Amino acid sequence: MKLQDKVAVVTGAASGMGKAIAETYAREGAKVIVADLNLEGAEAVVKEITDNGGIAKAVQVNVAKQEDIDNMIDTAVNEYGTLDILVNNAGIMDGFEPVGDILDERWDLIFDINTKGVMRAMRKAIPIFLEKGKGNIINTASTGGLNGAHAGATYGASKHAVIGLTKNTGYMYAQKGIRCNAIAPGAVATNISASMKNINAFGMERTKVVQGVIPRVGQPEEIAQVALFLASDESSFVNGTVITADGGWTAAF
Numbered sequence: 581m582k583l584q585d586k587v588a589v590v591t592g593a594a595s596g597m598g599k600a601i602a603e604t605y606a607r608e609g610a611k612v613i614v615a616d617l618n619l620e621g622a623e624a625v626v627k628e629i630t631d632n633g634g635i636a637k638a639v640q641v642n643v644a645k646q647e648d649i650d651n652m653i654d655t656a657v658n659e660y661g662t663l664d665i666l667v668n669n670a671g672i673m674d675g676f677e678p679v680g681d682i683l684d685e686r687w688d689l690i691f692d693i694n695t696k697g698v699m700r701a702m703r704k705a706i707p708i709f710l711e712k713g714k715g716n717i718i719n720t721a722s723t724g725g726l727n728g729a730h731a732g733a734t735y736g737a738s739k740h741a742v743i744g745l746t747k748n749t750g751y752m753y754a755q756k757g758i759r760c761n762a763i764a765p766g767a768v769a770t771n772i773s774a775s776m777k778n779i780n781a782f783g784m785e786r787t788k789v790v791q792g793v794i795p796r797v798g799q800p801e802e803i804a805q806v807a808l809f810l811a812s813d814e815s816s817f818v819n820g821t822v823i824t825a826d827g828g829w830t831a832a833f
Contacts, residue, residue: 584608588667591652599800604805613639616641667717675780677734691734694742718810719745722765723766725742732783761821768797
């Protein structure tokens with residue numbers, strides 16, 4: 581049991597990578613807060629976990645709201661006594677818009693969820709980790725946070741920002757026992773495409789060449805294994821960095 585008696589919060593955990601991470605952590609002994617805007621989906625994940633002998637609790641969270649993030653972290657502490665691992669996985673896509681076609685309201689929404697929500701959860705968790713003298717943050721970034729042709733300008737910028745935040749945090753708190761790393765998944769079979777609105781024909785066309793060299797689509801469970809490594813003591817010397825999990829896609833360029 582790599583995470584025996586650890587307490588973890590996983591956002592975006594009702595489906596896809598977040599669901600796989602929550603279930604993997606629970607199998608490895610962690611007590612998990614399954615956080616998602618979709619409460620019914622989160623409760624279904626909790627049922628799966630508890631039916632298999634794990635410990636979990638569902639919390640409805642809109643990561644764009646500070647009060648929801650505060651409640652999410654507070655619930656972990658109130659239910660299980662502490663917090664050891666924070667996984668910021670919740671996120672939405674853009675519609676492949678290039679910068680000339682960005683709408684302010686869409687930019688603000690994507691950054692509120694993909695970037696500000698990550699920052700706020702980290703900010704809420706840091707005092708707990710500082711008091712404990714240890715803690716672990718894992719952020720779901722994207723290969724779109726490393727390259728320019730994997731999504732639109734807004735999504736790419738939001739994930740580049742997450743990577744910058746990850747690196748800064750890993751360095752700043754390295755001597756305080758706190759680690760912060762990110763995962764950059766490539767194409768993974770999730771339902772994030774459901775958040776894509778009004779697909780931009782020009783932007784989509786420009787990314788076709790890059791999409792065409794994807795070796796294969798990954799499974800959420802494959803990303804969960806990376807998240808397990810980063811959450812466990814096996815990665816004790818890994819801090820402030822990004823692990824790319826894309827089946828070799830970005831090795832091509």
